[in-house]
Amino acid sequence: MFTNSNNASRLLLGASAATLSLALGAPAMAQTALPPVQVTGSQAGSYAAPSSDLVKLQEPLLDTPITVTTITQQLMSDRGDTNLNDALRNAPGVTLASNESSFMGNVPYIRGFSARTDMFLDGMRDIGMYYRDPFDMSQVEVLEGPDSILFGRGSTGGVIEQDSKTPQLEQFADASLSGGTNSLLRATGDANFLIDGLGTPAAVRVNAMADTNKMADRDIAQYNRYGLAPSLALGLGTPTRLTVSYFYQSDDDTPDFGIPWYFGKPAPVPRNNYYGFRSDRERTGANIGTIELDHDFFDWLTVDAQSRYAAYGRSESVAKPGLAANVTTSTPLGSAGVALNHFQLQSVETQFQNQVNGLAKFATGIIQHDVMVGGEYDFETSDPRYYTDTGLTNTLLNPNENQTFAPTLTYQRVNIHTTTNTEGAYFTDTMKWHDQWQLILGARVDRFSVHFTDQAFGSPPAIVNVVAKTNVKNREDTLPSWHGALIYKPKENGT
Numbered sequence: 001m002f003t004n005s006n007n008a009s010r011l012l013l014g015a016s017a018a019t020l021s022l023a024l025g026a027p028a029m030a031q032t033a034l035p036p037v038q039v040t041g042s043q044a045g046s047y048a049a050p051s052s053d054l055v056k057l058q059e060p061l062l063d064t065p066i067t068v069t070t071i072t073q074q075l076m077s078d079r080g081d082t083n084l085n086d087a088l089r090n091a092p093g094v095t096l097a098s099n100e101s102s103f104m105g106n107v108p109y110i111r112g113f114s115a116r117t118d119m120f121l122d123g124m125r126d127i128g129m130y131y132r133d134p135f136d137m138s139q140v141e142v143l144e145g146p147d148s149i150l151f152g153r154g155s156t157g158g159v160i161e162q163d164s165k166t167p168q169l170e171q172f173a174d175a176s177l178s179g180g181t182n183s184l185l186r187a188t189g190d191a192n193f194l195i196d197g198l199g200t201p202a203a204v205r206v207n208a209m210a211d212t213n214k215m216a217d218r219d220i221a222q223y224n225r226y227g228l229a230p231s232l233a234l235g236l237g238t239p240t241r242l243t244v245s246y247f248y249q250s251d252d253d254t255p256d257f258g259i260p261w262y263f264g265k266p267a268p269v270p271r272n273n274y275y276g277f278r279s280d281r282e283r284t285g286a287n288i289g290t291i292e293l294d295h296d297f298f299d300w301l302t303v304d305a306q307s308r309y310a311a312y313g314r315s316e317s318v319a320k321p322g323l324a325a326n327v328t329t330s331t332p333l334g335s336a337g338v339a340l341n342h343f344q345l346q347s348v349e350t351q352f353q354n355q356v357n358g359l360a361k362f363a364t365g366i367i368q369h370d371v372m373v374g375g376e377y378d379f380e381t382s383d384p385r386y387y388t389d390t391g392l393t394n395t396l397l398n399p400n401e402n403q404t405f406a407p408t409l410t411y412q413r414v415n416i417h418t419t420t421n422t423e424g425a426y427f428t429d430t431m432k433w434h435d436q437w438q439l440i441l442g443a444r445v446d447r448f449s450v451h452f453t454d455q456a457f458g459s460p461p462a463i464v465n466v467v468a469k470t471n472v473k474n475r476e477d478t479l480p481s482w483h484g485a486l487i488y489k490p491k492e493n494g495t
Contacts, residue, residue, distance in 0.1 A: 176189075322339050370432070
């Protein structure tokens with residue numbers, strides 16, 4: 001601080017003169033060397049994924065003749081995705097359908113073809129009807145186009161692959177808490193711990209999630225979801241690696257089937273009208289246990305084996321509103337009635353899978369071979385049982401969601417039991433020469449068998465809860481698949 005203005009003026013003039021002398025080339029005053037400043041940091045994440053996490057896709061995506069869109073964990077986090085549907089909005093060619101009939105959970109379409117049964121988790125089919133939460137996903141891959149050489153049976157559009165978070169050789173913990181309108185509250189946690197004393201590098205990773213929210217401008221509807229995904233890895237960074245994981249997710253929702261259709265358009269009623277019962281429920285539960293063993297026999301030969309058992313439970317008790325049969329265009333809205341198509345569903349789907357892949361890298365002359373040989377087995381069951389509730393009504397203009405659920409009759413409509421067996425064997429050889437040419441040849445054969453039993457029950461006015469008709473179908477198919485691609489690389493970064 002200057003106490004004398006003359007001293008301050010002389011200092012300022014001196015600084016100006018020094019600056020002028022430097023500009024005119026006069027001898028510069030002595031410079032003081034400053035110590036170097038080093039800035040270090042780490043990248044939080046990336047939106048780009050140069051390779052796939054699928055064992056069956058060993059080459060960089062740049063050299064893979066398949067259309068693959070990858071939604072990374074960083075992108076899902078930055079967008080605040082809380083449902084697989086949210087993540088899939090980043091993939092061109094994917095459209096999302098609402099749940100109609102008895103469908104529950106995610107119902108995506110790829111290039112116009114249903115992919116509801118073409119969703120995979122870590123390379124294995126994930127058949128459950130539930131809303132998949134990304135809290136345990138490291139990334140989502142959408143493979144578009146025919147892919148039977150990789151996954152066997154499925155639709156034409158493609159598949160959706162979910163890659164799980166796995167234990168790492170570093171210790172970290174991460175948590176998030178978010179809230180928003182419509183009573184949104186969400187909490188997630190991700191922790192990785194190193195384990196000593198097992199004689200091999202080991203780690204445990206735990207991911208957890210709790211999510212609750214309502215719907216904008218709608219009464220009663222409520223969505224609650226909980227998830228837990230612990231995993232243990234042994235032998236990290238060694239030739240033999242074992243990973244054991246368990247995934248659990250539960251949904252307990254009060255569903256919302258909207259307002260009735262009124263002679264070709266939505267009924268002219270308040271948007272927040274709710275026509276069901278407070279006791280209406282949609283519940284799903286996914287329990288998935290997986291064991292994966294990898295072993296490097298040599299530098300050029302690796303074998304990967306994976307087994308999984310999964311059980312998916314679901315139950316529904318829902319009301320779908322429609323105009324009462326006696327309502328006409330001249331009926332006053334205040335007098336119009338609503339007929340509730342109320343039904344109940346109980347079902348459990350189970351799945352047991354085994355998959356073994358051998359990966360070999362060797363050369364014959366000037367040609368480098370990357371060979372994959374594998375086989376898989378998949379056993380699935382499904383046993384949905386449908387019930388109908390009759391005699392339930394409401395009013396169009398002022399519905400009462402607090403009325404007692406008291407159907408005049410509840411009867412079983414249909415009982416279905418399905419079992420399927422799938423066995424597949426496949427190989428792919430990627431041949432490379434001169435750093436610019438690659439030839440990919442592959443073949444696969446699948447045997448698919450299904451046993452289907454459908455028991456239809458009598459409906460009013462006939463005798464109810466008695467089997468009226470039984471339909472049994474058995475079928476077995478053996479089908480081959482093949483693919484080939486010739487790849488030319490004019491530059492290292494182009495194909």
